[in-house]
Amino acid sequence: MRYYEDIEIGETQEYGEYHVTKDEIIEFADQYDPQPFHTDAEAADDSAFGELVASGWHTAAMCMRLLVDGPIAGRAVMGARGVDELRWKRPVTPGDTLSIRTEVIDKRVSESDPRRGYVDSRLEGYNQDDDLVVSWVSLGMIERRQPGGE
Template identity: 45%
Template sequence: MRHFEHFPVGSTYELGATRLTSEDIIGYARVYDPMPFHLDPEAAARSPFGGLVASGWHTGAVVMGQFVRALLADSACQGSYGMDEVRFLKPVRPGDELRGRAAVEEAAPHPRRPDTGTVRFLLEAVDGHGQPVYRMRTRLLFARTAAGAVMREATATRP
């Protein structure tokens, strides 16, 4: 299980790949983002996109799923402070394969909870051509290992 100490600044993690189909895009859009260019190939062809595109939120949900499966599901994650930045950089189209990556930008012990640390991640995704399509920054809380918490307290209490 990964704890706060397992996420040093500068670490990067490959999150895997997910290929989106027209059915995936339309199915997500029906429920969560029913814009015509996400739902209807004919309407999408007349849009500025010139064809069906995934909702940016769909792209973000795919990358979040990759992040959870690759890193968070087997971690001592205690939740998130939310997102500091979300960018939809390029339209995602049917057949595109999204490859996610996470990088640790900051990691620090929690200022009031010695058994917890915060980690700021940059999550990014590229399409099958290596073009950036999505970027998000988020800060998560993780339990610290018992040894890590004891070491930090011992260091902090030295004269």
């Protein structure tokens, strides 16, 4: 288990291969973001995208799955305080394969609860061509091994 004390600012990780399918794009969009360019390939052809694209929320969810399976697996995660700077950079389409890169950009001990530390990390999601498709800053909370210690 990796605790707050084990994590260093500047630490980077790359992880994943998530294969995006047309059926998954439509299924997610039908339930959560039912806009025609996410749910109907024919209608999407006439959209600003010119083809069926994944919802940005779906893109974020797929990258979140990679984050949980990879960089934060084995960390003493206590949840998150939120996400800052969420940006959808490029549409994700059927057949894309996503991967992520993370970098720890800040850490500090919680002033209100010495059992937890705050670890902020930048996540960038990429497609198989290494094109940036999504980015955000995760505001994570990580358990401290030694509350009250350094």
